Ligand code: SF4
């Protein structure tokens with residue numbers, strides 16, 4: 001069993017911070033790869049093509065999420081048409097809309113109820129960073145509550161932009177690390193800004 | 198009995214297939230997205246580009262008006278003076294740092310409206326999703342249009 005240590009970090013991570021900031025987030029201590037995990041690696045290709053999202057929308061972004069499933073864009077081409085109304089049957093959580101501070105514990109509880117392996121797509125400016133709502137009521141980024149795998153910018157992201165995010169998630173599941181349920185350390189790297197001058 | 202079966206089972210199935218058969222002849226509405234892209238509307242606003250003049254000089258003069266107009270406060274501009282040896286823009290000043298937090302941006306286009314030189318424009322490249330939050334801090338180098346090759 002991989003051990004999991006969880007701490008939550010609260011800071012406005014959307015503000016550009018250069019250099020070291022206080023580290024936070026959940027850290028999954030990696031264990032040696034068991035046979036079961038290797039089998040899971042083989043199964044991940046199958047998982048990527050049958051991602052069942054959770055049915056819920058938090059705000060206006062949900063409208064675009066709905067039209068992604070409709071005939072014009074047709075998410076079922078990627079095996080994701082089955083929006084599940086219960087977290088027990090869902091693989092991917094699409095956070096479609098702003099996360100208010102009151103909603104954050106609920107969101108976390110729904111996330112905890114989803115069976116592993118699970119992924120999170122943060123859809124839209126609000127869910128990813130707070131967007132225009134830099135105020136007391138909105139969590140400045142859903143990654144402070146749940147680990148986010150793919151961020152989709154836009155207000156709202158058009159169905160094809162969301163679909164691009166889902167394709168990104170698929171390629172992450174297929175080729176990427178199998179570190180599921182890992183909350184990344186929210187740490188911004190200092191970039192070489194001077195070199196291009 | 199057999200009549201009941203006809204009415205309750207066979208008829209709905211046939212009705213369903215009938216609808217399918219009728220729709221088969223119609224024009225397909227689905228856009229096969231990763232293979233083909235739909236035509237974007239003329240006023241679609243997506244990823245920003247910092248444009249240049251035909252001479253290759255940057256249009257941006259580092260006035261920060263875009264940053265002031267931005268409702269999401271996601272633009273950061275740092276300006277400096279041009280010198281004759283190092284000239285980036287035709288005016289007195291240019292932007293040394295120009296950053297947009299794409300994740301916070303709501304693609305409203307106010308920055309484009311506010312810009313006095315038409316430097317920042319929003320184009321139609323919508324494929325911006327990514328894995329890491331720091332990947333969304335678009336720097337000036339990422340936003341600047343490449344210098345057009347002189348014909
Ligand atoms: S990003 Fe825009 S569309 Fe999405 S929830 Fe926020 S305000 Fe609404």
Ligand code: SF4
Pocket residue numbers: 263266267268269270271272297301302303304305306307308309
């Ligand atoms: S499009 Fe709107 S939110 Fe985005 S950078 Fe420009 S002014 Fe700011």
Ligand code: SF4
Pocket residue numbers: 256257258259260261262263264274292311312313314315316317
């Ligand atoms: S993009 Fe336009 S408004 Fe913004 S700093 Fe440059 S010149 Fe000024």
